[in-house]
Amino acid sequence: MNDIINSILLVDDENLFHLVFEDACSLLDITLNLQTVSSSDEADRLFAKWNAQGTGKPECVFVDLNIVGSSFDGIELIRRINYVHGNGVVVGIISSSSENFEIEKAKEAGAQFWIVKSDEIEPRLEQFRDNYSTYKDRTSEFKVYT
Amino acid sequence: MNLSKESEDAIIEVSKSHSIFLEGNLLKVLESDNAEFVRYIEKAKKKDKETRQKRLDVTKKVQSQNNELEKRAKDNDRLMRELQEVLMSAENAKKSVEQDLDVLQKKSQFELIGNIVNVALSIIIGVGVSTTLLYGYALYYSVDTTVIGNAWSNTFGILLTNSFSIIGTIMGVKYATSEGTKK
Numbered sequence: 233m234n235d236i237i238n239s240i241l242l243v244d245d246e247n248l249f250h251l252v253f254e255d256a257c258s259l260l261d262i263t264l265n266l267q268t269v270s271s272s273d274e275a276d277r278l279f280a281k282w283n284a285q286g287t288g289k290p291e292c293v294f295v296d297l298n299i300v301g302s303s304f305d306g307i308e309l310i311r312r313i314n315y316v317h318g319n320g321v322v323v324g325i326i327s328s329s330s331e332n333f334e335i336e337k338a339k340e341a342g343a344q345f346w347i348v349k350s351d352e353i354e355p356r357l358e359q360f361r362d363n364y365s366t367y368k369d370r371t372s373e374f375k376v377y378t
Numbered sequence: 379m380n381l382s383k384e385s386e387d388a389i390i391e392v393s394k395s396h397s398i399f400l401e402g403n404l405l406k407v408l409e410s411d412n413a414e415f416v417r418y419i420e421k422a423k424k425k426d427k428e429t430r431q432k433r434l435d436v437t438k439k440v441q442s443q444n445n446e447l448e449k450r451a452k453d454n455d456r457l458m459r460e461l462q463e464v465l466m467s468a469e470n471a472k473k474s475v476e477q478d479l480d481v482l483q484k485k486s487q488f489e490l491i492g493n494i495v496n497v498a499l500s501i502i503i504g505v506g507v508s509t510t511l512l513y514g515y516a517l518y519y520s521v522d523t524t525v526i527g528n529a530w531s532n533t534f535g536i537l538l539t540n541s542f543s544i545i546g547t548i549m550g551v552k553y554a555t556s557e558g559t560k561k
Contacts, residue, residue, distance in 0.1 A: 248441040255434035259427060264403040351438055 237364060239265040241290040243275045243309060244326070245300040249349070256354050262361050272302040272309040279317040290321060297327035297334060307341045314342035322367045330378060339374050347377040379407045386415040393418060401426045491551060498544050502537050509533045
């Protein structure tokens with residue numbers, strides 16, 4: 233139970249990926265509490281609410297890079313989580329893209345990791361889970377899981 | 379999380395009578411000192427894992443098919459756009475060829491009209507000149523000019539009328555051609 237992340241928020245416009253992520257997390261015992269939202273606006277509203285209430289915020293946030301139907305992309309959401317809401321959560325990108333300039337932008341916005349989405353997401357999530365404690369105590373360098 | 383002995387027994391009983399097991403993350407937080415319930419939890423976890431693995435495989439397959447469909451839809455859109463462009467290009471080429479053909483036809487028509495006019499003018503001028511020369515000759519040599527004089531004036535009258543008729547015909551043809559082009 234030591235490796236389990238208390239709560240995760242996944243922000244991704246692709247509902248099918250919600251199911252994939254949920255099942256992968258369950259099979260790998262990554263978390264017991266997974267919340268999914270489909271837009272960055274919704275995630276932003278949730279963070280504002282959690283800030284106001286002082287409770288409910290997730291421990292770790294996975295954000296898709298391009299969130300269709302949202303006012304802003306994943307990098308902007310990470311910037312807002314870090315600099316507007318200031319929650320200090322573990323936050324990173326989960327995307328099928330692995331463009332270097334996007335990765336650099338994400339780092340500048342305060343992302344701690346970048347997981348490349350593919351059919352085989354489980355090994356990457358497993359690696360992330362194994363490194364999670366270093367993200368939580370902020371001792372880990374930014375890492376790209378490919 | 380621990381359940382009461384009654385709850386554990388009830389849950390085990392449901393699994394035996396209806397093959398219904400607890401599912402999901404709840405199983406990961408359940409604890410018990412009851413050996414039978416511990417076995418139940420392990421069995422339920424195993425079933426849950428199998429179900430989730432199956433669902434994950436199906437979801438991944440669907441996701442992959444969706445991505446493929448999206449890719450093909452994009453390819454179709456691209457092909458449709460290219461087809462539209464080619465169609466427009468072909469229509470423009472057709473219009474251009476039609477215009478060229480029209481110009482060519484008009485050119486031939488004008489050339490034909492020009493030839494007719496040239497021949498007609500030659501005949502008119504020829505007849506006029508020859509009649510005038512004949513009339514002049516008759517006057518010069520004091521030959522009886524009654525017939526030739528009348529013939530000369532009649533010929534000139536006819537030629538003049540015919541000239542106007544030819545000019546009118548040419549103008550009419552030109553006007554009709556230009557109206558056709560405007561339409």
